Amino acid sequence: MLNDWLFIGVFLVLAPVFPLLALVIPRIIAPRKPSPLKNQTYECGIETVGESWVQFRIQYYIFALVFLVFDVELVFLFPWAIAFEQLPIFAVLEGVLFVLILIVGLVYAWRKGALEWV
């Protein structure tokens, strides 16, 4: 099994090399004439006002939070899914119960209005 991961590990090391090569070539052959005007932040032609760090709405946070809970639950379910063939029917129903509790959470978030983008 470590042999499988050896391939992934080599890939993990090599994968950034290809895009890096594509970035090195322009360094050599492309022109470089930066000027303050050219390097301005692009904003449809007018000069930028204020900082780029705009304050974000809480909604992004809520969705990430709901996603986090779902993500953890789904990862729990994967071993159950793999062992599915060998499981007796009541064990299958335990997984179903797990999913139903997940659905309760979704319904709660829905009824509470947390899934609303307003």
Next chain:
Amino acid sequence: MGDPVTAISQWLESLFLGWGLAPGWVAIIQAFIGVVAIATFVLLVDILLVWVERKVVARFQDRLGPNRLGPFGLIQPLADVIKLLIKEDITPIGADRIVYNLAPIMALATVLLLWAVVPLAPTIVGTDLNVGVLYIVAIGALGTLGIIMAGWASNNKYALLGAFRTVAQMVSYEVPMVIAIMVPVILAGSMGINTIVFSQSPVWYVVTAPMAALIVLISAIAELGRAPFDLAEAESEIVAGFHIEYTGMKFGLFYAGELLHALTMGGIIASLFLGGWRGPGAETYPILGVFYFFLKSFFLYWVIMWVKYSLPRIRIDHMLNFNWKFLTPLSLVVLLVTAVLHKLLVGLPDWQYVIGMLLANVILFWGTLYVLRRYARTERVQVAEPMPVAVPPAAPMSSSQS
């Protein structure tokens, strides 16, 4: 065997062992050569994709598309690459240089990494990881991070807004996608993608689990950020989204990553639901499997393009509502129904099992359509109701309009 890749790999192994190298080093060199081969091949396909994409969109829009350079404009992507290479690279003022340069590398590298577990043929596969499906999800998470890095490091409001929209969309649609991907995992009893392909006999999972396949396809389109889910680069609102400040080859890497990601998603869905390399004769001649695999991948890629160039962009609240209030509950129902039914029917003869699963999916599909139609009807009534905004003029028509 009839499989050149395995033959070359074994020949190299015996060659290196003959030189007296330790087996560990031989394994590393083999992995190295395999990675370089896969990545180079995939990147060459990526260059071709530029041509495919431009040609197909042209046909959808009743144009000719690139047709000047070479036969059917086939050399056009090479010209594009050369143009990107000699473009000046601009770094905006106030950008976080290291993160700014790291982001496009991550964007392409994460897509390349997905090909480590995608089987091109029964024997031609990077590695059949026993957690392959979750590996794909994990690499997708790294890709999300690359987008955040690009948006934040550009020091641009549009870029940051675009990045946040993309990430909100990607994490949202990951939920139904992971739930629906669990269906083939249950049916095959494994997370290894090659194992899943092997177990798709006598029928592909698209027959026994069409609803799951559809959900994965829809959420894959959303993960890719393609229309109708291309809010990230809504030109009319935030110009180009997270890669607005990128020029030259750095933009090229995002572009190449996006195209390749679409084909990769096609390949993954093809492996999970359309039987991957399966086809007549693929078991005996693995090279045929590569052909079938790319046929199916390109078919799905074409479907994704078809959707992209046919549908208008949806609004962000609609996008999130569609995911959390429709796709996620639906995928949970599909998962439960498929799991329980599979357990009940698995002892039956093949044809009864297949018909049972298919019938359940058809009923589910019909039920979904019914619910959607009712929802659309109430929505229409709400919109159609007369809403008095101003009191109509009381004066008679003849005198007012003279």
Next chain:
Amino acid sequence: MTGIQIIFIIVAVVTLGAGLMSVITRNLVHAALWLVLALLGVAIFFVLLNASFLAVAQVVIYIGAIAILMIFTIMLTRRVAVGSADSQLNANWGWAAFIAVALFAGLVWLLSGWNGFNITAQQMSPRTDTIRQLGTALVSPSAYVIPFEVASILLLAALVGAIVVAWDRKS
């Protein structure tokens, strides 16, 4: 020294360095990105321990969800921490350092009496599917079915709590 040991040492150095950087860097977003690198290092440790499922779960949950949640949270704030001149220490740093050192000393003391360092793990047969065994154990009544369902309830409680705290209609 075997290859795995060399990889272990490299990854350990990178993980510790990334963890340290995430604490001492002044830029909050950089801190989050360093943390991602540290978490990736932990995932590689799981791989080296032959625990592939934990490795991918680590990446999916910690990098895919928690790190992104952290960055969203940082973005919710006003530009507070980029290059701010304030000291990174607050008034209680002495107590915090004391507790940290005490905890570390306690761990060292606990582990010094443990004889597990010299035991080599048994070679697993390549056919063992640990994930399948985990899946069976999670739902079998003689093993972990109660914790499994309790975890579900716990996550439900976390979701409800998060919504109650973060989503206040009145504000």
